[in-house]
Amino acid sequence: GENVEQHPSTLSVQEGDSAVIKCTYSDSASNYFPWYKQELGKRPQLIIDIRSNVGEKKDQRIAVTLNKTAKHFSLHITETQPEDSAVYFCAASSNDYKLSFGAGTTVTVRA
Amino acid sequence: DAMVIQNPRYQVTQFGKPVTLSCSQTLNHNVMYWYQQKSSQAPKLLFHYYDKDFNNEADTPDNFQSRRPNTSFCFLDIRSPGLGDAAMYLCATSRDWTGEEKLFFGSGTQLSVL
Numbered sequence: 001g002e003n004v005e006q007h008p009s010t011l012s013v014q015e016g017d018s019a020v021i022k023c024t025y026s027d028s029a030s031n032y033f034p035w036y037k038q039e040l041g042k043r044p045q046l047i048i049d050i051r052s053n054v055g056e057k058k059d060q061r062i063a064v065t066l067n068k069t070a071k072h073f074s075l076h077i078t079e080t081q082p083e084d085s086a087v088y089f090c091a092a093s094s095n096d097y098k099l100s101f102g103a104g105t106t107v108t109v110r111a
Numbered sequence: 112d113a114m115v116i117q118n119p120r121y122q123v124t125q126f127g128k129p130v131t132l133s134c135s136q137t138l139n140h141n142v143m144y145w146y147q148q149k150s151s152q153a154p155k156l157l158f159h160y161y162d163k164d165f166n167n168e169a170d171t172p173d174n175f176q177s178r179r180p181n182t183s184f185c186f187l188d189i190r191s192p193g194l195g196d197a198a199m200y201l202c203a204t205s206r207d208w209t210g211e212e213k214l215f216f217g218s219g220t221q222l223s224v225l
Contacts, residue, residue, distance in 0.1 A: 004153070006153075009151070032210055032211040034213070036214075036216075043115070043219065044201070044216045046213050089153065093210040093211065094210070095210075099156070100153075101153035101155075103151065
């Protein structure tokens, strides 16, 4: 099955700086890569996703890049704000249609 | 206007005492999932229902069972909880089963086993 590794496990950034989270996956057949954000005490929510036929996708301050050859994808948050503090999970979906999640990155934005 | 509702938010049970967690949805989604999430770990899929079709993950212990009596409700039954079953249990739904579906999560039930 798919194995997704996520780094770093924790990330502390100064407000206004950028944050980058990286994930690698094992199954070259994977074709869908979502990112979920889980604020403290709240449910995980989809913030952005990318499909294998696209190399980059942006939505305001967040962007995701995908390198299929290297089997890795990354989440970029620019101009971080306190409300960006949360746990972020990457995931990958392969031919079995099941999502495999990374272990999560706890992002703390310092004021 | 919560769309996926889990009850209770916190559940305490005793070692070996059966416990049931519940999940309901107002989205009329075909697929419902149960995930187990332990501290600092990735959510782990236990099983999912596509409509009434039950799909168990190969490594889900027999101790875990699920029921989906109708489209809106899904239950997780833990027959004899062990200390290792203490975790956050997340219910989620998706419109369909295509591998590219957005998951809608509930707020989770934090299970403690004493």
